[in-house]
Amino acid sequence: MILLNKFVYADNAATTRITEEVLQAMMSYLTENYGNASSLYSLGVKSALAIDKARNQVASAINALPSEIIFTGCGTESDNWLKMFAHRLAKKGKTHLITSCVEHHALLHSMARLEKEGFTVTYLPVNKDGFISVEDFKDAITEKTGLVSIMFANNEIGTIQPIPEIGAICREKGIWFHTDAVQVMGHIPVDVQAMNIDMLSMSAHKFHGPKGVGAFYCRRGIPMDNLLDGGGQERGKRAGTENVAGIVGMGAALEIAVSHMEEHNKKVTALRNRLIDGLLAAIPMSKLNGSRDNRLPGNCNISFVGVEGESLLLMLDYNGIMASSGSACASASLDPSHVLMSLGMKHEEAHGSVRLTLSEENTEEDVDYIIEVLPTIVANLRKMSPLWETIQKEQNA
Amino acid sequence: MIYSAKVMEHFANPRNVGELADANGIGEIGNAKCGDIMKIYLKIENDTIVDCSFKTFGCGAAIATSSMATELIKGKPLDEALKLTNKAVVEALDGLPPVKIHCSVLAEQAIKAAIADYYTRLGIDPTPIVGVIDNDHDHHDIGCGCDLDD
Incomplete structure (x- = not known):
């Protein structure tokens, strides 16, 4: 009505909205180029090469190495992967996590589950504009703090957090730093090197890419457990036949977004x-x-x-x-x-x-x-x- | 949230909106914290609701149920208006999503509160006639679901 x-x-x-350019980049992988990227013959190789290209596009958008990018199903999936990492840290006595109270539910509910499983979580408050305080953050760090996850920018009010400061402190203290960058990718600059970001979640449909595809950046050397066991896809980290068209769309969309x-x-x-x-x-x-x-x-x-x-x-x-x-x-x-x-x-x-x-x-x-x-x-x-x-x-x- | 066409129609074109200058029974239910307040105005003559209106702060379902409830009681004798159930309002609207059922309970209770006010103004104790008005918004029957303790 x-x-x-x-x-x-x-x-x-x-x-x-998926842009025409992104759709065109994806189209052949939904039609004639339907090969499984794990197959040896040329049709499969076409898919494998297309995924490689997308991985390069995503990596260069955040100043990462292609091998540090793992494609996932969505931003929520990427955020949820942190739970496995937290359990790995717990074996070394690192049972404390720091996050903020304005995170997306994908992160907040993951943290709540970790709390039920015995972790201690500090939820940093925000001021009236939605910023966490770097001082509060420093004060929250304990000997047991193993992982920090602070969203890059908020999905509701758009507040951009002091990510480089948080990253620098984490690096100095030897604490792993993850950021949910779902809302910022393709919109404002992200540089995982300069900002000392160890892990980052993103989602393609927030920058004119397709739904149903996300990525997780994980700095080289970080011991992440396999999210999905199975075939060797995504270097074994996230098994399952790749969403080739989705991944291609994500790479294309992010490259376009960053260039403009x-x-x-x-x-x-x-x-x-x-x-x-x-x-x-x-x-x-x-x-x-x-x-x-x-x-x-x-x-x-x-x-x-x-x-x-x-x-x-x-x-x-x-x-x-x-x-x-x-x-x-x-x-x-x-x-x-x-x-x-x-x-x-x-x-x-x-x-x-x-x-x-x-x-x-x-x-x-x-x-x-x-x-x-x-x-x-x-x-x-x-x-x-x-x-x-x-x-x-x-x-x- | 998917609403029936009837709900959307009553939301977009609500009947009986606004204050009723010569109302002799006014009832208000709900609170701002929960996100819905309904105020019902009644003009009663010879134990009959000759006119009624509403003002509502709330969602689409709250506005649509207010509109429908006032339509259902307009011109009705008081004893009949008191028998109006939230279920009847929901049925008249071709259903409400489960999380919105509490809006229809608010409409039912707001009408009861307005009738109670009418009797109170006449110096008559309304409780034996109207019953206890349920304005405990956190009550399970109303089920607004919001946490009043936070």
Whole structure:
């Protein structure tokens, strides 16, 4: 029941559109080049070579060696692999882990499982903009700390963590450092050497690649146990017939993203600033969540008190705008976003949040259309909201 | 979240929205923390609901159930309105996703609260007529699922 023929995709942190170039790169591996990369004949070799090329593309995007890249099924799978590594560290008495309270659930739930299995986990708090404190981090390190996992940038509020500082401290102390870089790959520069990153998770569909393929960077020499035992694929680390087309798409998408990063970053940041400024100016009692400056180029997360996020999303959808929310009611869990709550927001503020995430495919027209439509939606929902009535009475009192 | 066409229609075009200036029974249920508040306004004459309206802070299902519930009680005698169950609201909307059933319970309880307010204003103890209003939002029957202790 869409009112207009408008279609504005503003949920690029959820997933992105596969570009025509990426699709073309993948296509032959879904059709005529169907060989198993483990086969000896030429059809198989074509697949093996295509995977090699993708591995090179992914490795060079983060300044790693091709042999340090292992393709997986998704970012979640890559994050989950850490559990096996933690158990290996535990044998040497390293039973303490450090992470942050704003991680993706793939990481947080993995940590919760490790806690049940006897590990101690420190969840670093964040300030009102979503940053962990490097001092807090230093203070949390103990003799038993074996592994640190801090996300590169947050999926909800876009806050970019001080990764190089964390990396340098981990290196100095001899602690392994993993980062969930799912939201940043292809959008901002990542250099595993310069940033002292030992392990990193990424996912292809966040940078215009296909769904169902991710990668794990693991610095040479780190003793990772096999995630999947079986054939010798991925140097035995992650057995199972390769998703050739997916891997090819990932390599192509990341290479394209990195080669246009500066130009796209500039464009998307300008669009995002136009969106943030436009919405904050047009909607009374609205508030930007996360840091104004140190945030992902495409991320805009705003709270509107007095309205509930799921209603906002449904109304946006009617108007042809795709977005997401940290509202409890928009999720199956019925809990408001742990990220927004970690910023010290009240439940009612977290309920009234909307996340709009742009990519270089968005236009100024898209942004202006959102700025035109959203204030009316918020006003209409506030008009029928008893909570807004209460807030206004309190303000006038 | 997949809603029925009926839910979406009531969400997009809610009936009976806004305050009722001459309401003589008003009931409010829910809280901001849980993400839904329903306020029902009733105009009652000769034990009949001659008009009603609502204001709701909440999700699509909360707005749709408020809209449908007010439609179902409009013009009805009080004893009949009191018999309105959340199940009837859900059925009238062609179903709700399981996690949204609590919205229909809120609608049922908000109507009861508004009728109780009407009796209270008349100096009549509403409890024997209306029963106990369940505004314990963390109650299992309402099942909003949010953790009020955190």
